[in-house]
Amino acid sequence: MTVCARMRRDLGLALLLLLSAAVESDGMSPPGKPVFLGCRSPEKETFTCWWEPGSGGGLPTTHRLYYEREKLEGTHECPDYHSAGKNSCFFDKDHTSIWVDYYLTVVASNALGNATSGHFKMDVMEIVKPNAPENVTLQVMKREDNPYLHVRWEHPHNTDTKSGWVTIKYELRVKHRNNNEWKEYTSGTQTQFNLYNINPGEMYVVQVRCRLDHGSWSEWSNSTSVKTFNYPQNDKPFWILVSALSTVPFLTAMCILVIKRKYVKKVLLPPVPGPKIRGIDVQLLKRGRSEDVSNALIINQGFPSVPAWKDEIEDYLIVSDDVLLPDPHRKKKSLTVAAGFHLNLEIQCKESLGQRDWEKAEERKNGIDTFPPQLPTQKQLCPNVTFVHAEATDQRWPIHDAAAESTVQLLAPTGYVDIQRHKSMQEEADGNEMDYTRVNDGNILILQKDKFPGCMDVQRQEENIPEDYSRVKEVDGDNKVLLQRQSFSADSSCGEKGTPYTDCTNKKPINPHVPGPSKVELIGSGYVDTIY
Amino acid sequence: MSGTIRSVSVVWLLLLCLVLCRTLTGTGAAPICANAQAGCYAVSLANLFDRVVQHSARMHGISNDLHSEFEQYFLPSKNQVGRVGRNCHTSTILTPNGKENAQRMAREELTEVILKLLVAWRDPLWHFHRSMAHHHDFTNFSSDKALEMSDMVHELRKGVERVAEKMQTLGLMSDPVNSQVSPEALPPPDSGEWRRMKDYDLLYCFRRDSNKVKNYLKILKCRIVPEHGC
Numbered sequence: 001m002t003v004c005a006r007m008r009r010d011l012g013l014a015l016l017l018l019l020s021a022a023v024e025s026d027g028m029s030p031p032g033k034p035v036f037l038g039c040r041s042p043e044k045e046t047f048t049c050w051w052e053p054g055s056g057g058g059l060p061t062t063h064r065l066y067y068e069r070e071k072l073e074g075t076h077e078c079p080d081y082h083s084a085g086k087n088s089c090f091f092d093k094d095h096t097s098i099w100v101d102y103y104l105t106v107v108a109s110n111a112l113g114n115a116t117s118g119h120f121k122m123d124v125m126e127i128v129k130p131n132a133p134e135n136v137t138l139q140v141m142k143r144e145d146n147p148y149l150h151v152r153w154e155h156p157h158n159t160d161t162k163s164g165w166v167t168i169k170y171e172l173r174v175k176h177r178n179n180n181e182w183k184e185y186t187s188g189t190q191t192q193f194n195l196y197n198i199n200p201g202e203m204y205v206v207q208v209r210c211r212l213d214h215g216s217w218s219e220w221s222n223s224t225s226v227k228t229f230n231y232p233q234n235d236k237p238f239w240i241l242v243s244a245l246s247t248v249p250f251l252t253a254m255c256i257l258v259i260k261r262k263y264v265k266k267v268l269l270p271p272v273p274g275p276k277i278r279g280i281d282v283q284l285l286k287r288g289r290s291e292d293v294s295n296a297l298i299i300n301q302g303f304p305s306v307p308a309w310k311d312e313i314e315d316y317l318i319v320s321d322d323v324l325l326p327d328p329h330r331k332k333k334s335l336t337v338a339a340g341f342h343l344n345l346e347i348q349c350k351e352s353l354g355q356r357d358w359e360k361a362e363e364r365k366n367g368i369d370t371f372p373p374q375l376p377t378q379k380q381l382c383p384n385v386t387f388v389h390a391e392a393t394d395q396r397w398p399i400h401d402a403a404a405e406s407t408v409q410l411l412a413p414t415g416y417v418d419i420q421r422h423k424s425m426q427e428e429a430d431g432n433e434m435d436y437t438r439v440n441d442g443n444i445l446i447l448q449k450d451k452f453p454g455c456m457d458v459q460r461q462e463e464n465i466p467e468d469y470s471r472v473k474e475v476d477g478d479n480k481v482l483l484q485r486q487s488f489s490a491d492s493s494c495g496e497k498g499t500p501y502t503d504c505t506n507k508k509p510i511n512p513h514v515p516g517p518s519k520v521e522l523i524g525s526g527y528v529d530t531i532y
Numbered sequence: 533m534s535g536t537i538r539s540v541s542v543v544w545l546l547l548l549c550l551v552l553c554r555t556l557t558g559t560g561a562a563p564i565c566a567n568a569q570a571g572c573y574a575v576s577l578a579n580l581f582d583r584v585v586q587h588s589a590r591m592h593g594i595s596n597d598l599h600s601e602f603e604q605y606f607l608p609s610k611n612q613v614g615r616v617g618r619n620c621h622t623s624t625i626l627t628p629n630g631k632e633n634a635q636r637m638a639r640e641e642l643t644e645v646i647l648k649l650l651v652a653w654r655d656p657l658w659h660f661h662r663s664m665a666h667h668h669d670f671t672n673f674s675s676d677k678a679l680e681m682s683d684m685v686h687e688l689r690k691g692v693e694r695v696a697e698k699m700q701t702l703g704l705m706s707d708p709v710n711s712q713v714s715p716e717a718l719p720p721p722d723s724g725e726w727r728r729m730k731d732y733d734l735l736y737c738f739r740r741d742s743n744k745v746k747n748y749l750k751i752l753k754c755r756i757v758p759e760h761g762c
Contacts (some may be wrong), residue, residue: 044631045630045631053613071623093630093632096630096631097629097630097742098629099627099629099743099744100629123740125740160631161752161762162749162754162758162762163631163635163754163762164750164751164754164755164762165631165634165747165750165751166751167589167761189761213592213746214593214596214742216590438756
């Protein structure tokens with residue numbers, strides 16, 4: 001073998017190696033097996049099928065789709081590879097039959113070989129999936145206080161709804177802009193829908209989809225959104241509510257104020273205490289009779305009434321010697337009990353004693369002379385009986401005791417028994433303590449002397465005491481005043497019951513000053529006064 | 533006392549009779565006649581069409597459900613089905629396979645096709661239901677659906693016949709349709725081709741045929757009485 005031949009052989013080997021290397025580095029191979037992705041008919045009149053080519057194989061590969069059909073003889077190739085894009089096959093109306101089975105295959109081929117996909121069987125009836133509805137519009141419709149959303153759309157343009165070939169059913173879904181929760185509604189075959197449960201001031205997003213007969217649902221349409229108005233009327237019901245709620249407590253407060261106006265008045269305008277003059281009867285003043293008014297005003301003044309002393313002699317109490325008997329026919333005398341009379345009597349003591357005194361007085365009515373000797377005991381029992389001295393006034397208070405009945409009316413807390421006293425007596429009035437037992441219920445006023453020296457005082461002052469002057473000793477019942485006859489004897493029987501003071505020697509005849517029946521009228525001042 | 537009870541019971545009986553009579557003479561009892569004769573009340577053609585269309589839609593829905601159930605239980609591999617595929621026993625009936633074909637077809641022919649289909653499925657469905665009842669693999673729900681389906685086929689056929697009558701009386705359709713569709717004209721149904729079919733194939737075929745019927749009826753309706761919902 002020559003060297004040249006050997007070299008040629010080596011070159012050939014090298015070339016072969018190179019070629020094989022080159023071939024392997026490029027990856028040329030028969031094409032991979034394509035895979036069917038699926039088919040779809042948007043309107044039940046045409047359909048499209050897609051496939052996925054297998055590994056490229058490096059060489060230019062062509063794909064072909066072949067199909068066989070029920071009730072159709074032979075194998076046919078795809079009529080349109082381009083209308084629907086790459087790796088697709090579009091069957092137009094002429095090549096589409098419904099309710100028949102198609103058997104599809106795709107063959108990928110290149111220079112090195114072929115690859116066939118598996119059979120894909122389909123019926124157009126099963127692969128119907130329409131396009132999404134179009135022209136979705138969203139409007140906010142105002143309707144008084146109930147606004148609502150009005151959604152409108154159109155059927156996908158390639159579907160035929162007029163001939164009844166397909167029946168489209170729609171569905172829509174709504175959500176708030178920021179929310180992620182969709183709310184779905186079925187619209188049936190209507191191409192519009194009203195949404196009523198919307199909130200004002202919100203952004204709403206709506207999508208629609210459809211399907212043909214019992215086919216697959218389409219994709220959701222593009223989102224359409226709208227913003228609802230922020231209704232100003234929202235404030236109105238709020239303010240109405242506020243005013244309504246505030247009216248109720250306001251009204252109740254007013255009612256309460258009106259009902260309790262007196263109390264309110266008392267609180268806001270506390271009553272200014274009116275002037276209260278002791279002894280003045282406001283009712284009397286109100287009555288307005290001048291004489292009453294003047295009487296009320298004057299009597300209660302309580303002047304020292306110096307001139308009164310001058311007239312003192314003229315002021316005397318006229319009493320009679322007659323026994324005071326309770327006689328309903330006689331006129332009543334009255335004894336005022338003034339307010340100044342201060343009794344620290346305990347009521348029990350008073351009452352008990354009063355009862356006894358009353359009884360005793362009753363007995364005495366019939367002529368028992370002696371003054372109940374228990375008066376001193378009364379004093380002991382009621383130690384705190386004090387006597388407020390009386391002041392002489394120019395008032396007369398003659399008491400026609402015998403012929404007249406006297407009535408003693410106790411003006412309860414305001415009454416006091418005012419006994420006319422001589423001036424000299426008055427000087428010692430403070431020291432004098434006369435005990436007066438006052439009984440409320442029987443209106444009995446029992447006067448008593450505790451200190452018999454008082455009697456002495458009386459005696460001492462006898463000279464000044466006018467003849468007609470008597471002291472009221474005891475008020476017996478409603479119509480009896482027992483007068484104490486003043487005697488100058490040292491006999492302590494001065495303290496005794498005095499209707500017939502026969503014991504007292506210094507009896508002075510008392511001329512009844514008053515010819516006729518007289519009565520003692522009670523005046524608020526407490527002075528016993530005889531009224532003719 | 534007994535007199536009042538008797539009178540009350542008589543009154544109650546009368547009331548009952550009235551109620552019953554009313555219900556009996558109500559909408560159910562009055563026959564639907566093609567012409568508005570005395571004693572029956574006439575339903576409009578549009579109304580009739582609506583009824584049959586809805587009926588057919590429901591029938592197809594049931595068949596769809598049953599078919600999906602079957603697919604879950606007995607999922608046949610796609611490859612198993614041969615190229616020729618199944619052969620439905622109704623494949624001999626010529627049916628338009630597209631919209632244009634269906635629209636081009638005369639209404640008499642279309643009605644005839646519908647009726648043929650419905651007639652052809654009466655027996656197979658009844659047998660299907662029987663076989664389902666025997667097989668305890670299926671739920672009671674499926675068996676009820678099968679029964680309902682077979683009933684609906686029967687009723688739908690009657691309804692379509694009524695529609696055809698109405699159309700003929702209204703002059704919308706020529707007369708000899710009915711005679712063509714009479715059962716005698718059809719090939720004997722007991723040839724039993726369908727007996728050899730498996731249940732799953734039967735369901736598949738019926739699903740397709742019920743879809744056909746529904747579509748054809750809708751086309752007819754929208755062609756003849758297009759007012760409502762076309």
